[in-house]
Amino acid sequence: MQSSLPFARIGTRGSPLALAQAKLVRSLLAEAHGVAEDRIEIEVFSTGGDRSQAENTTLSDIGGKGVFTKEIDEALLSGRIDLGVHSSKDVATGLPAGIRLAAFLEREDVRDAFISVSVKGIDNLPEGARFGTSSIRRAAQALRLRPDLRIVPFRGNVHTRLQKLLDGVADATLLALAGLNRLEEGHRATAILDPEQFMPAPAQGAIGIAIRDGDTRLAEIVAPLDHTPTHAAIATERAMLAVLDGSCRTPVGALSGLDDGLLTLKGEILSMDGQTSYRAEARGSDPLALGEAVGRDLLAQAGADFLDRWNR
Numbered sequence: 068m069q070s071s072l073p074f075a076r077i078g079t080r081g082s083p084l085a086l087a088q089a090k091l092v093r094s095l096l097a098e099a100h101g102v103a104e105d106r107i108e109i110e111v112f113s114t115g116g117d118r119s120q121a122e123n124t125t126l127s128d129i130g131g132k133g134v135f136t137k138e139i140d141e142a143l144l145s146g147r148i149d150l151g152v153h154s155s156k157d158v159a160t161g162l163p164a165g166i167r168l169a170a171f172l173e174r175e176d177v178r179d180a181f182i183s184v185s186v187k188g189i190d191n192l193p194e195g196a197r198f199g200t201s202s203i204r205r206a207a208q209a210l211r212l213r214p215d216l217r218i219v220p221f222r223g224n225v226h227t228r229l230q231k232l233l234d235g236v237a238d239a240t241l242l243a244l245a246g247l248n249r250l251e252e253g254h255r256a257t258a259i260l261d262p263e264q265f266m267p268a269p270a271q272g273a274i275g276i277a278i279r280d281g282d283t284r285l286a287e288i289v290a291p292l293d294h295t296p297t298h299a300a301i302a303t304e305r306a307m308l309a310v311l312d313g314s315c316r317t318p319v320g321a322l323s324g325l326d327d328g329l330l331t332l333k334g335e336i337l338s339m340d341g342q343t344s345y346r347a348e349a350r351g352s353d354p355l356a357l358g359e360a361v362g363r364d365l366l367a368q369a370g371a372d373f374l375d376r377w378n379r
């Protein structure tokens with residue numbers, strides 16, 4: 068009888084990437100606790116972000132925080148599920164009260180991949196080529212190098228975007244190598260971009276697990292899955308983002324690392340057209356303090372009203 072009770076219920080979005088990530092968490096949890104996988108349930112939620120993709124509106128149209136997590140957050144708070152499994156970069160810096168990102172799996176490759184069916188790299192794109200992305204960061208970083216590119220909105224899940232390329236909707240796109248790898252599509256990358264030049268999104272490549280804050284049973288369940296260096300890296304990148312924002316209307320890149328036991332963080336903000344950008348970097352032992360320091364340095368360089376000046 069006892070063994071048929073669910074051990075834990077996971078909430079996730081329904082995209083192939085989200086499901087692959089939820090299944091990975093399920094198998095790691097089953098292994099860590101010696102329970103059968105079928106005692107860990109996966110419940111799929113459609114979020115505002117998913118619906119906007121289907122309707123082909125933009126994320127800024129629907130706006131608001133937690134567009135990829137709201138429904139999962141609510142199910143977590145109501146007790147319907149125990150764990151929310153997310154791509155950390157899709158989780159707003161201001162989580163609802165009562166929810167906490169408690170564990171992060173070891174980070175996948177943090178870099179962006181360049182994908183094209185016609186050319187080997189961004190430099191080889193012909194004048195005025197169509198660059199498919201709905202990420203304001205990727206658009207700004209591409210336009211910085213190639214102001215002639217025409218940005219084409221490119222939403223939908225990873226497979227949809229790859230198919231759009233094959234269909235000739237755009238000449239090239241950028242995708243997170245992490246997502247491609249988790250879908251066993253890493254071979255689709257035409258080139259892997261230098262993360263110093265194309266700084267990834269804060270928290271890119273890391274699966275995060277949300278729990279109810281203060282629920283010690285849940286904290287114990289996820290603790291064995293937490294990868295300490297990834298946790299520190301995501302904490303510092305998200306702390307930087309929180310200072311800057313957290314408007315999804317500002318192109319922001321982050322790159323953290325470890326150097327001689329100290330955490331390092333580089334951050335970048337760009338104007339929408341990529342023609343103005345600021346960088347800051349620092350090192351430290353406290354992830355939150357480091358992220359806040361780099362974020363404040365960027366704000367000071369750009370001027371706190373940079374959002375209005377750049378993006379009007």
Ligand SMILES: NCc1[nH]cc(CCC(=O)O)c1CC(=O)O
Pocket residue numbers: 154155156157225241242243244245246270271272273274
């Ligand atoms: N916004 C969509 C999204 N959220 C997380 C990933 C990739 C996986 C990750 O960064 O963990 C992607 C797709 C992409 O940017 O290519």
